[in-house]
Amino acid sequence: MDYAAQTAVFLLAQFPKLSAGFLITLALSVATIPLALALGLVLLAPRMAKSALARGATMGYVDLMRNTPLLVQIYLIYFGLPVLGFFPSEFSCGVAGIALQHGAFLVETYRAGIEAVSDRQREAARALGMGRLKALRLVILPQALMRILGPLGNQLIVLIKDTSLVSAIGVMELTMTGKVIIERSAASAEIFVAVGLFYLVLTSVVGAAFRLVEHRVAERM
Amino acid sequence: MVVSAPMIDVRNLRKSYGTLEVLKDVTFGVGKGEVVVVLGPSGSGKSTLLRCINHLEDYEGGEIRIDGVTAGYKIGSNGRRAHSEAVNARLREQVGMVFQSFNLFPHRTALENVMMGPVHVRRVPRAEARELARGLLAKVGLAAKADQYPAKLSGGQQQRVAIARALAMQPKVMLFDEVTSALDPELVGEVLRVIRQLAQEGMTMIIVTHEIHFARDVADRIIFMDNGVIVEEGAPEHILANASSDRLRLFLRRFQGDYLAT
Amino acid sequence: MLPVLTGSLPYLLKGAVVTLTLSAAVVGLGTLLGVALGILATTRSRLAGSFVTGYIFVLRGIPVLVVMFLGYYAFPAFGLRVSAYAAVGLAQIVYVGAFVAEITRSAILAVPAGQIAAARSLGMRRAAILSQVILPQAARIAIPPLLNSALTAVKQTSYASVVGVWELTYAAREVVERTLAAFQIFLGVMAIYFLICYPLSLAARWSERRLAFAH
Numbered sequence: 136m137d138y139a140a141q142t143a144v145f146l147l148a149q150f151p152k153l154s155a156g157f158l159i160t161l162a163l164s165v166a167t168i169p170l171a172l173a174l175g176l177v178l179l180a181p182r183m184a185k186s187a188l189a190r191g192a193t194m195g196y197v198d199l200m201r202n203t204p205l206l207v208q209i210y211l212i213y214f215g216l217p218v219l220g221f222f223p224s225e226f227s228c229g230v231a232g233i234a235l236q237h238g239a240f241l242v243e244t245y246r247a248g249i250e251a252v253s254d255r256q257r258e259a260a261r262a263l264g265m266g267r268l269k270a271l272r273l274v275i276l277p278q279a280l281m282r283i284l285g286p287l288g289n290q291l292i293v294l295i296k297d298t299s300l301v302s303a304i305g306v307m308e309l310t311m312t313g314k315v316i317i318e319r320s321a322a323s324a325e326i327f328v329a330v331g332l333f334y335l336v337l338t339s340v341v342g343a344a345f346r347l348v349e350h351r352v353a354e355r356m
Numbered sequence: 357m358v359v360s361a362p363m364i365d366v367r368n369l370r371k372s373y374g375t376l377e378v379l380k381d382v383t384f385g386v387g388k389g390e391v392v393v394v395l396g397p398s399g400s401g402k403s404t405l406l407r408c409i410n411h412l413e414d415y416e417g418g419e420i421r422i423d424g425v426t427a428g429y430k431i432g433s434n435g436r437r438a439h440s441e442a443v444n445a446r447l448r449e450q451v452g453m454v455f456q457s458f459n460l461f462p463h464r465t466a467l468e469n470v471m472m473g474p475v476h477v478r479r480v481p482r483a484e485a486r487e488l489a490r491g492l493l494a495k496v497g498l499a500a501k502a503d504q505y506p507a508k509l510s511g512g513q514q515q516r517v518a519i520a521r522a523l524a525m526q527p528k529v530m531l532f533d534e535v536t537s538a539l540d541p542e543l544v545g546e547v548l549r550v551i552r553q554l555a556q557e558g559m560t561m562i563i564v565t566h567e568i569h570f571a572r573d574v575a576d577r578i579i580f581m582d583n584g585v586i587v588e589e590g591a592p593e594h595i596l597a598n599a600s601s602d603r604l605r606l607f608l609r610r611f612q613g614d615y616l617a618t
Numbered sequence: 619m620l621p622v623l624t625g626s627l628p629y630l631l632k633g634a635v636v637t638l639t640l641s642a643a644v645v646g647l648g649t650l651l652g653v654a655l656g657i658l659a660t661t662r663s664r665l666a667g668s669f670v671t672g673y674i675f676v677l678r679g680i681p682v683l684v685v686m687f688l689g690y691y692a693f694p695a696f697g698l699r700v701s702a703y704a705a706v707g708l709a710q711i712v713y714v715g716a717f718v719a720e721i722t723r724s725a726i727l728a729v730p731a732g733q734i735a736a737a738r739s740l741g742m743r744r745a746a747i748l749s750q751v752i753l754p755q756a757a758r759i760a761i762p763p764l765l766n767s768a769l770t771a772v773k774q775t776s777y778a779s780v781v782g783v784w785e786l787t788y789a790a791r792e793v794v795e796r797t798l799a800a801f802q803i804f805l806g807v808m809a810i811y812f813l814i815c816y817p818l819s820l821a822a823r824w825s826e827r828r829l830a831f832a833h
Contacts, residue, residue, distance in 0.1 A: 202773075
């Protein structure tokens with residue numbers, strides 16, 4: 136029991152540092168999520184365009200992001216931009232890397248949501264005399280949005296977890312903080328249990344929030 | 357027709373789903389070789405009754421005996437104790453069931469479906485089981501479809517395979533749970549023909565159905581259930597021609613339109 | 619043409635071999651662990667069900683990198699001297715196991731209840747129902763997500779470099795820090811990962827199309 140008490144005291148002492156790291160993790164997430172969502176939207180049109188070139192290019196980009204590790208992409212940005220004369224902060228490099236990867240995944244999520252709205256809905260809208268754009272806005276998009284919520288929530292939770300990777304380029308977010316604490320003090324693996332707990336709380340809250348929204352939206356329909 | 361001790365003996369059966377009482381003190385018997393048809397509106401408890409008989413569901417009160425042996429529970433002087441799943445499985449070897457949604461195994465051919473029981477329950481050698489299965493498929497008129505997968509078969513064909521599959525276990529009793537309700541009208545006849553043939557061969561059967569003409573043809577006795585209780589019971593000519601309860605009249609009118617007029 | 623890349627290629631390819639063996643071990647053992655846990659979760663034992671649910675919940679809510687760090691530091695804490703490679707590999711196996719457990723559990727639950735009723739009504743026991751009815755169908759349902767999970771696991775082996783394990787990404791960063799030829803090396807390494815991952819990606823997509831069968 137002496138061990139438990141000692142560990143508890145130690146972890147509590149680290150709480151301020153861990154909280155600071157947690158805030159950076161939050162900041163990374165808050166900065167990246169809108170960018171990723173926006174990138175996905177921007178890529179949606181070419182992804183579903185009639186032009187085979189547009190579709191091919193977008194699919195190529197998505198495939199590239201899907202089949203290479205995010206860490207290497209972040210390294211490319213972090214080590215590569217200075218060569219070109221740009222010196223963005225580590226934070227920005229992390230945000231850019233994560234947004235570029237998740238934007239690609241989100242295009243597919245958006246696309247799946249739209250295609251899942253059955254063709255019959257489209258036909259029904261057209262039969263009522265709606266033009267393509269109106270049908271899209273009033274019939275297809277609302278339903279697509281509802282279908283997207285689940286996968287979207289999951290994707291954003293993955294994004295939040297991926298922010299841990301920017302510890303590799305020195306950003307003092309939660310994981311890096313844990314690493315620094317363990318290297319500077321006599322601390323042991325327990326610190327990462329605390330780190331894990333912080334992440335767990337964050338992902339659980341986000342997950343629960345999404346499920347709540349899904350529930351409310353489903354009720355409305 | 358009816359022999360001394362009933363093949364199926366249901367006494368004071370009570371079953372609830374949570375607070376909803378689905379079967380309220382149901383008592384009846386089915387003799388060996390007898391065909392009993394159960395009619396009733398949805399929610400009357402007919403399917404639940406069947407599922408209690410082969411113990412796919414447990415129940416709160418009452419006793420069910422199959423061929424003299426108490427099923428599902430060991431009932432003693434100081435209450436009852438549930439049988440293990442292994443004992444229940446052995447009970448189900450003797451009670452065949454055919455479902456409304458066929459429930460064929462989609463990853464096996466028709467022949468393999470029929471072989472499933474003998475091979476994996478009775479431990480019959482595969483070659484022997486295959487012969488038995490071929491015979492049964494021929495009996496239901498599907499010898500040519502033995503190597504087809506269920507997805508390639510029509511609803512009526514799938515249901516006949518399901519009947520053959522249940523028969524492969526050589527059960528003492530067959531339970532039919534609305535087996536034609538999910539079929540297109542043109543396909544109903546081929547399934548009813550098989551059931552009629554089984555009745556003629558002397559199989560003890562409980563049939564839950566909406567097909568009232570068929571019920572009159574094949575049943576030795578009709579039971580009408582509503583809201584978890586048996587409302588009327590008797591020979592088909594008697595019940596269908598002179599329905600004494602209002603509920604049965606209403607039911608018949610709904611399902612047969614001008615049946616009462618004929 | 620691309621002098622730094624071609625010069626470092628032998629070194630990088632050695633890293634690629636390590637990545638491949640690590641990936642194979644993690645995917646193989648992680649999938650086995652996950653399938654076992656997933657099947658365990660569907661037994662009648664409430665204890666087993668709760669354990670697996672908790673296991674899945676915790677591991678899916680934490681970044682894999684944190685699990686790797688935990689693995690790396692946990693062994694010395696217990697006085698065990700394990701190589702970084704083994705410690706981080708084990709951590710990743712535990713992580714992959716959680717995701718595969720969830721996939722397996724969902725696939726088993728997706729087998730229509732009517733078929734289990736039909737199997738029971740034939741007198742089949744639980745073991746036979748599992749092996750003859752449930753698992754063959756659950757396997758078909760599980761294959762696309764399992765392939766995707768394998769793809770993710772391969773990419774995640776690169777994170778082991780952050781914890782100090784030498785593999786392809788670690789080697790790449792070493793070379794870049796020495797030569798500053800970031801574009802050549804990292805793009806080249808991305809190409810190597812692409813070659814490793816793309817077959818898996820294609821297999822996943824193919825399986826999604828082929829194995830979706832209508833009941």
